[in-house]
Amino acid sequence: MTSASDRTTKSLNLADFVPRSELVVERVNVTKPKFPVIDTHTHFGPLVLGPNYTERYDTAREVERFKEAGIKRVVNLEVVWGEELDRLLRKIHPYEEFITTFSSVDVTKMAEPKFESYVRSTLREAKEKGVRGLKFWKDLGLSLKDADDQYIAIDDPRLKVIWETAAEFGLIVLLHVADPVAFFRPIDQYNERIEELQRFPEWSFHHPALYTFEQLMRQQENLIRDNPFTTFIIAHGGSYSENLGCVSQWLEQYPNMYIDIAARLGEFGRQPYTARKFFEKHQDRILFGIDATAGYPLGYQPYFEFLETWNEYFDYSLSETPGQGRWKIYGIGLDDTILEKVYYKNAERLGL
Numbered sequence: 001m002t003s004a005s006d007r008t009t010k011s012l013n014l015a016d017f018v019p020r021s022e023l024v025v026e027r028v029n030v031t032k033p034k035f036p037v038i039d040t041h042t043h044f045g046p047l048v049l050g051p052n053y054t055e056r057y058d059t060a061r062e063v064e065r066f067k068e069a070g071i072k073r074v075v076n077l078e079v080v081w082g083e084e085l086d087r088l089l090r091k092i093h094p095y096e097e098f099i100t101t102f103s104s105v106d107v108t109k110m111a112e113p114k115f116e117s118y119v120r121s122t123l124r125e126a127k128e129k130g131v132r133g134l135k136f137w138k139d140l141g142l143s144l145k146d147a148d149d150q151y152i153a154i155d156d157p158r159l160k161v162i163w164e165t166a167a168e169f170g171l172i173v174l175l176h177v178a179d180p181v182a183f184f185r186p187i188d189q190y191n192e193r194i195e196e197l198q199r200f201p202e203w204s205f206h207h208p209a210l211y212t213f214e215q216l217m218r219q220q221e222n223l224i225r226d227n228p229f230t231t232f233i234i235a236h237g238g239s240y241s242e243n244l245g246c247v248s249q250w251l252e253q254y255p256n257m258y259i260d261i262a263a264r265l266g267e268f269g270r271q272p273y274t275a276r277k278f279f280e281k282h283q284d285r286i287l288f289g290i291d292a293t294a295g296y297p298l299g300y301q302p303y304f305e306f307l308e309t310w311n312e313y314f315d316y317s318l319s320e321t322p323g324q325g326r327w328k329i330y331g332i333g334l335d336d337t338i339l340e341k342v343y344y345k346n347a348e349r350l351g352l
């Protein structure tokens, strides 16, 4: 007769593998941030919560929840304009001081003859309503098409009016470009995020009709370089947190570029030596964010632990199996001066 342990020794499904670490190391407990935090990457609207978002959370309760977590202000990033923007702002009222909003414009109108005046009036209205910046999502580059059925490139010259008008009106432009590199690779045994792609096959962008990751990175760089008067925040670690050397070069070359660290803790935290040097070198250009969403659990704790401590080998997310790859992370023990910049001073300097 074979025992259960014999059977698992011979064969075990990856999904069933949930090892408990036996490592015994000192661990500093962090529950609250050392300084008040501005979370520059959150969602209070339809992008993550869907069209019925207004029924999915109570705004006053959410503000309390964020405050309890040590957050002093948030930036709400939504691809909305016109009436949908009004609806979102009504939902957030009267907490506009706590929840700063970024809105957007409809880029699929770019071939229309009056696109330029449409952009100017949309941005002017948004600014008058208190909007602080513009948000563009990965659908720009990966799914939105022009009138000729071509995917719209991020650096399409027809969009230039948006970046120039944003600069003129003092609106910051935040873009979520592409996605983790592994999402552009084949879904096979070599893919470091295979479990996630098996669960959400629609997150794969490994398709011959689509721009490759490398093409999207070139478009992103063209955009930043060719619009030097526009301030860009490139979300999710500058789109390429797997390669901080590359992001570092961009930040050196383009003073109008900032990054946030939202939803990339697993990337920064698995390369603690490189990440620490990166945070030291670019301490004035990194914004704190986690991609927190109204009504959902707030996963701040591991971010605080990563930034503030030298703790070793801990989970970057709250789930039992880490959702973005099977590895653990390490703290980078930032000095207070850098910590303050990342937590809120850089955001304040940008008026967020």
Ligand SMILES: [Zn+2]
Binding pocket: 041, 042, 043, 077, 291
């Ligand atoms: Zn987001």
